[in-house]
Amino acid sequence: MAAPDPNQAADPAAVKRHPALFRAIRKRQNPRLRRTDITVTDDAAVKRAVKAASLGNAMEWFDFGIYSYLAVTIGHVFFPSGNDTTQLLSSFATFAVAFLVRPLGGMFFGPMGDKVGRKKVLALTMILMAVGTFAIGLIPSHDTIGVWAAVLLIFFRMLQGFSTGGEYGGASTFIAEYAPDKRRGFFGSFLEFGTLAGYVGAAGLVTALYALLNDAQMEAWGWRIPFLVAGPLGLVGLYLRLKLDETPAFQKLEGGTAHASEAADGVEATAKGDLAKIFRQYWPTLILCICLVGAYNITDYMLLSYMPTYLSDELGYSETHGLLILLAVMVFLMTLIAQVGKLSDRFGRKPLLMTGMLGFLFLSLPAFLLIRVDGILPITIGMLLLGLSLVCMLGTMSAALPALFPTNVRYGSLSVGYNLSASIFGGTTPLVITALISWTGSNLMPAYYAMAAALVGVIAVACMKETAQQPLIGSPPSVETDEEAAELVQAQAPEPKF
Numbered sequence: 001m002a003a004p005d006p007n008q009a010a011d012p013a014a015v016k017r018h019p020a021l022f023r024a025i026r027k028r029q030n031p032r033l034r035r036t037d038i039t040v041t042d043d044a045a046v047k048r049a050v051k052a053a054s055l056g057n058a059m060e061w062f063d064f065g066i067y068s069y070l071a072v073t074i075g076h077v078f079f080p081s082g083n084d085t086t087q088l089l090s091s092f093a094t095f096a097v098a099f100l101v102r103p104l105g106g107m108f109f110g111p112m113g114d115k116v117g118r119k120k121v122l123a124l125t126m127i128l129m130a131v132g133t134f135a136i137g138l139i140p141s142h143d144t145i146g147v148w149a150a151v152l153l154i155f156f157r158m159l160q161g162f163s164t165g166g167e168y169g170g171a172s173t174f175i176a177e178y179a180p181d182k183r184r185g186f187f188g189s190f191l192e193f194g195t196l197a198g199y200v201g202a203a204g205l206v207t208a209l210y211a212l213l214n215d216a217q218m219e220a221w222g223w224r225i226p227f228l229v230a231g232p233l234g235l236v237g238l239y240l241r242l243k244l245d246e247t248p249a250f251q252k253l254e255g256g257t258a259h260a261s262e263a264a265d266g267v268e269a270t271a272k273g274d275l276a277k278i279f280r281q282y283w284p285t286l287i288l289c290i291c292l293v294g295a296y297n298i299t300d301y302m303l304l305s306y307m308p309t310y311l312s313d314e315l316g317y318s319e320t321h322g323l324l325i326l327l328a329v330m331v332f333l334m335t336l337i338a339q340v341g342k343l344s345d346r347f348g349r350k351p352l353l354m355t356g357m358l359g360f361l362f363l364s365l366p367a368f369l370l371i372r373v374d375g376i377l378p379i380t381i382g383m384l385l386l387g388l389s390l391v392c393m394l395g396t397m398s399a400a401l402p403a404l405f406p407t408n409v410r411y412g413s414l415s416v417g418y419n420l421s422a423s424i425f426g427g428t429t430p431l432v433i434t435a436l437i438s439w440t441g442s443n444l445m446p447a448y449y450a451m452a453a454a455l456v457g458v459i460a461v462a463c464m465k466e467t468a469q470q471p472l473i474g475s476p477p478s479v480e481t482d483e484e485a486a487e488l489v490q491a492q493a494p495e496p497k498f
Contacts, residue, residue, distance in 0.1 A: 054194035065202030066226040068305035098161030099427025102419040105165020110415030128163030130234020137227030169415030176402035177247035188399030189341025289417030295457025297426030340395025359389025360454035368447040403467035406474030
């Protein structure tokens with residue numbers, strides 16, 4: 001942790017009597033940067049890291065997306081016939097089970113990533129995710145093996161959730177530690193571009209299957225195809241990740257080729273990644289992270305995962321109808337997300353995040369009133385209102401969250417905070433909304449739930465510090481060119497005295 005300011009700790013009168021002494025103390029605690037302290041990024045290496053991390057994230061959300069979009073069919077295949085709402089709740093409960101074990105995965109993989117490296121752990125999580133998803137596609141139906149079908153489904157969903165616990169925190173850390181400080185928002189936005197790409201791939205494939213196959217064929221074998229596709233995708237992602245080098249920040253942490261200033265050395269003295277240390281020393285930041293991620297995840301899963309089910313089960317549209325509209329909205333958001341990342345680099349993370357949170361707070365109710373109007377145009381406009389609010393967070397959050405924590409505990413802290421929040425709020429969103437609609441009889445419950453989440457998010461964003469264009473905590477500056485490095489050093493040079 002950073003050393004205390006001597007001017008705050010000492011008697012002001014003593015500071016006034018001995019100004020030279022206290023200037024020397026400040027210089028000792030915050031030494032000037034040397035050229036060797038500054039990381040000059042390799043543009044080609046940054047782009048390779050972004051591609052590998054984003055592809056893994058795309059695969060993760062492809063896996064979760066296909067389960068969400070096939071929720072009605074999966075309910076029929078794996079759970080006993082009966083009330084449609086009960087089957088849907090059972091399917092969404094199984095969806096939520098994967099999120100219940102995500103914190104365990106975060107607590108396991110996160111500190112491991114701080115200890116043995118980001119690259120190795122991200123390769124391991126990729127393998128486990130691919131195995132879990134591929135295996136779901138092979139499970140016999142309830143009619144074939146009875147209750148064991150649901151048991152196996154829950155087991156492999158838990159394996160997916162456990163592996164995902166190390167995915168987002170690691171991938172966002174990986175990109176953040178590779179990217180130059182002034183463009184961290186831009187490069188980080190591609191992680192969520194991967195999220196949307198995964199959802200688009202899942203929605204596109206499921207839409208095509210619903211269009212080509214009838215209900216009997218979908219329940220007999222058609223639903224398995226998207227899950228089986230995940231196996232080859234996982235191998236491609238694993239290959240790309242294994243070709244990468246470790247991040248410059250982690251190499252520096254391990255005593256690699258880069259050299260730290262004394263101030264950074266004090267923070268990065270160990271890669272222990274101890275969970276107890278994370279909870280003991282960083283609990284205020286963990287709470288802030290949980291609130292940010294909770295607000296973000298509830299709105300994210302409501303729109304990208306739950307909306308097709310809402311349109312089909314609550315409003316009576318066909319599965320294909322809802323998926324096609326969502327598919328168009330997501331493709332549109334993909335064209336915007338990198339620009340949002342650039343805006344966050346220019347104007348800051350807080351303004352973009354606040355815009356997204358306020359958008360959900362004030363636009364959720366009008367958006368759902370439009371969605372309930374019969375017709376493609378009002379539904380599309382309503383979903384676009386939600387999507388434009390969401391993209392402000394999608395394009396910013398993956399750069400904002402890693403910057404909350406210092407390098408030596410970044411992977412572990414972010415994995416723990418992100419997955420605790422995702423477990424409590426994110427994965428339960430479809431289940432909670434479905435239950436609230438069933439309980440109240442109101443189709444506007446998703447809007448009220450999103451507004452409540454956004455209110456928490458507004459408070460959290462107001463409490464966070466701005467981190468745009470600044471070095472990551474515990475790391476020296478990261479720039480794109482030698483000229484920028486020289487300018488940074490020159491800027492700290494003392495003014496000549498005549």
